[in-house]
Amino acid sequence: MTIHLNASELADALITQCRATDYAGYDPFDGLNSELFKKLGLGSLPFAKIAWLQLHKRSLANLRPLVGVARRRNPKGIALIILGLLEYEKLVGNGSQIEEAIRLAEWLLEERCDRSRWKHSAWGYHFDWAARAFFVPKGTPNAITTCYIARALAALGDETGNQRFVDAATDAGLFLNSLHRNDGGYYAYIxxxxxxxxxxxxxxxxxxxxxxxxxxxxxxxxRALSATRSSVAAQRGDGAWRYGTRDHHSFVDGFHTGYNLEALAALQQAADTSEFSDAISRGMDYYRKNFFLPDGTVKYYDNSIWPLDTHSVAQAILTLLKVGGADEDHRLATRVFERALETLYMPDERRFMYQKNRLTTNRINYLRWT
Structure with missing residues (x-):
């Protein structure tokens, strides 16, 4: 189905929808917030936690209202929205987006993890998070959430001259520094x-x-440059990265590859160096060749199209425009946008779905993701 909708109209629709719930929503990984799960007393069983979380992540029907999972704001999602509002302000220029971004940033400052424990400004998710490698209780900060919030606060502080936001971003950088592991020369996730x-x-x-x-x-x-070299050394000869170094981290997916490339470009700019240009160039070459079909479809894995995923699309556009930036990247980003409208956008609801597989479709609205 062909949908005639330009990016500005789409932005209007998405922002309007986010405002309708005051930026609160569900998340693919929030299943452990369930009141029913707590009443069942299964929280002491690690396997039960993972199974319950995966049930809600993979279910095509949104079971959360039935099991007592409330809509909540996601700190990383709010950071992404602030960055989006700043981009949108460049187009409209009337100040309204800035006012809204400031309101959301003030909320983020209130949502910092316990600074008496973590010493610095840091953020995590608003739910317990169970994975094969570890269990992360609600209130525990993590690197990715803190990074995105730090960048959003710094950008907003620079735009508005509000030093409180810049200071919080700087403090978050000091927290991230505390995640450095001397035994491996890298920054830990948790x-x-x-x-x-x-x-x-x-x-x-x-x-x-x-x-x-x-x-x-x-x-x-x-220290930042040294840690970066650890990941650059792990880049394959063809330009790809596995997700991580453990056995179950062997997959190569699109949006994490995009994260890697965007982060490398940001660090290289901050350090005023060209040291990682070759790694970025090889990574972008692999990214272009292995994560897109000619019609603009964004593949989830380098060796598999499915699932079509809105988060992968969003990161693809960012990576192509911010890290690539060549004419071919702009043309590809346009095809990606148009193809996403055809395959993942739901015009009646004026939003994107979560994922589409070969035989099934998950239309749940996960605000941070969709």
């Missing part, structure tokens, strides 16, 4: 965990590097 995940390491390095530049700390910058 405090106290040893998993080496490349997108977390590279984004932490980028934000630590931006912090180092802001405060003039050469030791911080050198």
């Amino acid at each position: 405090p106290g965990e040893s998993a080496f995940v490349h997108n977390a390491n590279l984004w932490a390095a980028a934000v630590v590097g931006e912090t180092a530049k802001r405060i003039g700390n050469s030791a911080l910058m050198q």
Whole structure:
């Protein structure tokens, strides 16, 4: 189905919908917020936690209202919206987007994890998070959420001259520095965990590097560069990255590859170096060749199209425009946008669905993701 909708009209529709719930929504991984699950007393069983979380992540029907999962704001989602509002302000220029971004940023400052425990500004998810490698209780900060919030606060602070936002972003960079593991020369995803995940390491390095530049700390910058070299050394000869170094991290997917490339470009800019240009070039070449079909369809994995995924589409457009930027990247980004409208956009609801597989479709509205 051909949908005639330009990017500005789409932005209007999406922002309007986010405002309708005051930016609260469901998340693919929020199943453990279920009141029913707590009443059943299954929380002491690690397998039950993972099974329950995966049930809600994979279900085509949104079971959350039935099991007592409430709509909530997701801190990382709010950071992404602030960055989007700043981009949108460049188009409309009437100040309204800035006012809204400030309101959301103030909420983020209130949602910081316990600073008496973590010493610095840091953020995590609003739900318990169970994975094969670790269990992360609600209130525990993580690298990715903190990185995106730090960048959103820094950008908003620079735009408005509000030093409180810049100071919080700087403080977040110091928290990320505390995640550095001397035993491996990389930044951990979660405090106290040893998993080496490349997108977390590279984004932490980028934000630590931006912090180092802001405060003039050469030791911080050198640590960020050293950690970046750890992930660059793990880049395959063809330009790809596995998700991480553990056995179950062997997959190569599109949006984490995009994260890696965007973070590398940000760190290189902060450090005023061209050291990682070859890694970025090889990574972009692999990305273009292995994650897109000629019609603009974005593949989830390098070796599989499915599922079609809105988050993958969004990161693809960012990566092509911010890291690539060549004429061919702009043309491909346009095809990606148009193809996403054909395959993932629901005009009656004026939003994108979560995922489409070969035989099934998940239309749930996950605000952070869709």
